[in-house]
Amino acid sequence: AMDSDLRARRALERDLRTAFAKEEFKLVYQPIVSLATNRVCAFEALLRWPHPEHGLIPPDKFIPVAEEIGLIVPITEWVLKTACAEARRWPQHIRVAVNLSPVQFRRRHPLQPIIHALAVSKLPANRLEVELTESVFLQAEKATVEALHELRAFGVRVAMDDFGTGYSALSYLRNFPFDKIKIDRSFINGLGQRDAEAIVELISRLGARLDMSTVAEGVETDEQLAKLRELGCSEAQGYLFSRPVPAA
Ligand code: C2E
Ligand code: MG
Ligand code: MG
Numbered sequence: 001a002m003d004s005d006l007r008a009r010r011a012l013e014r015d016l017r018t019a020f021a022k023e024e025f026k027l028v029y030q031p032i033v034s035l036a037t038n039r040v041c042a043f044e045a046l047l048r049w050p051h052p053e054h055g056l057i058p059p060d061k062f063i064p065v066a067e068e069i070g071l072i073v074p075i076t077e078w079v080l081k082t083a084c085a086e087a088r089r090w091p092q093h094i095r096v097a098v099n100l101s102p103v104q105f106r107r108r109h110p111l112q113p114i115i116h117a118l119a120v121s122k123l124p125a126n127r128l129e130v131e132l133t134e135s136v137f138l139q140a141e142k143a144t145v146e147a148l149h150e151l152r153a154f155g156v157r158v159a160m161d162d163f164g165t166g167y168s169a170l171s172y173l174r175n176f177p178f179d180k181i182k183i184d185r186s187f188i189n190g191l192g193q194r195d196a197e198a199i200v201e202l203i204s205r206l207g208a209r210l211d212m213s214t215v216a217e218g219v220e221t222d223e224q225l226a227k228l229r230e231l232g233c234s235e236a237q238g239y240l241f242s243r244p245v246p247a248a
Contacts, residue, residue, distance in 0.1 A: 013069055015051065016062060020071060025049055027082055028244035032097070032215060032237045035229055042095040042129060044237065045083040046244045047075070063101065072101045077113045084121035084128060086247050097129040097159065102136045105144045111151055125155030131182065133161045137172045148176055159215070164199060173210060181207050183233070185218030191227045204232040
């Protein structure tokens with residue numbers, strides 16, 4: 001059994017490298033809606049891998065492997081370049097959000113690909129948002145915090161993704177000023193239950209007090225949307241508005 005697992009894993013690594021070389025990856029975009037204006041304010045770029053034999057492989061399956069073999073670095077460069085070039089063609093009030101791997105921040109010049117993508121695409125820095133998960137901060141070295149400050153000074157917005165899961169310490173919000181907090185889908189899913197509602201309300205108020213916008217992830221029903229307005233959340237994203245779709 002171990003032998004066959006290992007072989008499957010090796011095959012996945014090999015296919016990933018081939019897919020990158022052959023430019024088989026695709027980006028899809030999911031709208032984020034402002035609850036104040038009811039208009040789309042941004043699109044999140046999400047990576048897709050249509051495998052020639054196994055069909056669509058979800059990012060949760062292949063990104064961890066790409067991180068382990070270091071391929072996430074060139075993949076992220078490609079994502080940034082593609083998403084910025086795409087966003088340049090959109091109306092000016094619409095931003096694009098890109099997910100960054102924590103691996104990115106363990107390298108020597110973590111901002112270089114971001115600045116490069118902005119320069120090449122001529123997308124203004126304030127139209128780019130980067131989404132980070134708390135794993136970036138787990139081993140928060142001074143260099144990481146400095147890099148993120150530098151990124152914000154440059155005009156790029158920084159969002160904390162999947163907030164409320166894992167170790168999400170409140171101290172991260174103090175040590176690093178985010179522009180945006182994305183409330184994890186599991187809490188939105190739980191709306192209607194007292195505990196989940198209390199948590200969403202707390203995060204929304206906290207965001208407002210700290211001048212950070214709050215985004216509800218995974219909004220699927222009108223009831224959830226109405227509740228989110230009531231609780232003071234500022235933006236929403238989910239299948240209720242649209243699934244992630246190709247740019248066209
Ligand atoms: P994420 O950044 O939290 O992205 C949101 C995920 O929730 C996406 O899954 C999206 O399709 C899904 N989603 C959105 N609305 C709904 C909804 O209403 N209901 C449900 N059930 N799901 C919803 P996806 O595209 O499979 O991506 C999964 C994760 O993979 C992302 O979570 C992100 O962490 C990672 N990922 C995706 N693209 C990239 C990338 O380009 N770079 C890196 N480093 N990570 C990426
Ligand atoms: Mg995200
Ligand atoms: Mg998320």
